[in-house]
Amino acid sequence: xxxxxxxxxxxxxxxxxxxxxxxxxxxxxxxxxxxxxxxxxxxxxxxxxxxxxxxxxxxxxxxxxxxxxxxxxxxxxxxxxxxxxxxxxxxxxxxxxxxxxxxxxxxxxxxxxxxxxxxxxxxxxxxxxxxxxxxxxxxxxxxxxxxxxxxxxxxxxxxxxxxxxxxxxxxxxxxxxxxxxxxxxxxxxxxxxxxxxxxxxxxxxxxxxxxxxxxxxxxxxxxxxxxxxxxxxxxxxxxxxxxxxxxxxxxxxxxxxxxxxxxxxxxxxxxxxxxxxxxxxxxxxxxxxxxxxxxxxxxxxxxxxxxxxxxxxxxxxxxxxxxxxxxxx
Numbered sequence: 249x250x251x252x253x254x255x256x257x258x259x260x261x262x263x264x265x266x267x268x269x270x271x272x273x274x275x276x277x278x279x280x281x282x283x284x285x286x287x288x289x290x291x292x293x294x295x296x297x298x299x300x301x302x303x304x305x306x307x308x309x310x311x312x313x314x315x316x317x318x319x320x321x322x323x324x325x326x327x328x329x330x331x332x333x334x335x336x337x338x339x340x341x342x343x344x345x346x347x348x349x350x351x352x353x354x355x356x357x358x359x360x361x362x363x364x365x366x367x368x369x370x371x372x373x374x375x376x377x378x379x380x381x382x383x384x385x386x387x388x389x390x391x392x393x394x395x396x397x398x399x400x401x402x403x404x405x406x407x408x409x410x411x412x413x414x415x416x417x418x419x420x421x422x423x424x425x426x427x428x429x430x431x432x433x434x435x436x437x438x439x440x441x442x443x444x445x446x447x448x449x450x451x452x453x454x455x456x457x458x459x460x461x462x463x464x465x466x467x468x469x470x471x472x473x474x475x476x477x478x479x480x481x482x483x484x485x486x487x488x489x490x491x492x493x494x495x496x497x498x499x500x501x502x503x504x505x506x507x508x509x510x511x512x513x514x515x516x517x518x519x520x521x522x523x524x525x526x527x528x529x530x531x532x533x534x535x536x537x538x539x540x541x542x543x544x545x546x547x548x549x550x551x552x553x554x555x556x557x558x559x560x561x562x563x564x565x566x567x568x569x570x571x572x573x574x575x576x577x
Contacts, residue, residue: 280340280518284315288333288344290326296461296544297326300376300506301345303538307529325415325576326350327361334363338370338511340518346371346509348378349417352561356569357415357576365562366555369509370519373526374549374557376539378504379479380421381460381486383472385451393476393495396455400431407433410453412441412462414577420565421478421502422457423572428497437577448472459504460486461543478502484540505547505561507554523551 287305291297298320305316321329326349333344351365363369382393390396400407411419414437426433436453438444441462448456448463449471456463460477464485467474474489480501482491492500508526510519529535530548539546549557568574 278517280521281312281314283341284317285312285340286342287316287318288329288342289318289320290322290329290345290347290350291320292322293320296378296459296542297345297347297506299542300539300544303535304375304508304526304529307532307535308525311525311528325354325357327354327358327363330365330369331362333509333511334368336511338513338515340510340514340522343372343508343510343522344369346507346558348504348506348561348565351509351558352565353415353417353420353569355562356566357574366559368512370512370514371551371554371558372508372510372519372522373530373551374505374507374547374554375526375530376506376544377479377547378417378506378544379460379477379483380418380457380502380504381463381467381477381489382422382425382475382492383448383456383463383467384475385448385454386470386473387451388454388473390455390475391473393490393492396475397429397431400429400433404432405434407455408436408453409433409455409457410436410438410444410448411457412444412459413437413439415569415574416441416458417504418444418458418462420568420574421504423574424502424568425457425476425478425492425497425500427568427572428500445472459543464543479545483543483545485543505557506544507549519551 287301289297289301301318305318308316326347329344330350336342384390390399441458444458445462447453460483463472466472474486476492476495477483477489478492527548530546536546
């Protein structure tokens, strides 16, 4: 047998093997899932992350024909759950509630992580955007975002702005606004959104930057004054509070986000199946209403769009963290 004939046989064998593997993968996807799917969440029960996961899991189970089990693995700002997901078998039975904190912010804050935020995951779909809210104590003379910026420029490093903690979504969204508006203030980090809100309402800090779900109820009751939301458009739960982009900063956006991701190398047909069901669940009126009432705006992206968004967000937040010299607590 000549050399060229031998090479032809080798290529034929390799092609046959690849076709066999592809057929097996497709067949597995047709019967998927055959057992419950674990849905890792990087934060304890009770918060926005947990709410999104449970709302989706309850509706997703009947569509899949198997239970979707929420598994809360809090710690390290969500990184523990993402590490578990990255190292899980890529068979479609472990997925993670992918978050901006763990995939786009943590690398800049913590340096080297035990997982690669881009290469260790197979994005399925973005689910929601989580905007931040800049608010003020009712006694503040700043009645608008423009007033706030004007005072900050007149009194650099004098105004106090509370946030849920260094490196939190609320903190970093405000840092992006601070850089965009070219102002200097005193950042006051707290151990969570609750303590920050309490001090803002009591006047211990004049301003507050945190996720909208934490501050919105107090804006509605008049205990805080909403100045701006960091999403591209106004939030349905605070329709009278303008987006930052309306206040002289066109194009500004600094939202948190949550979605679904599998471990890298999960078969494409399995990813496609989960994406299809995620899109269907997020289109349900009761799901959208439940999430919006908590300040979580449904914002579904397909697999490739979500992959590109993660990369862009990683670059954006890493650059901001580096330029601002922010260090994790």
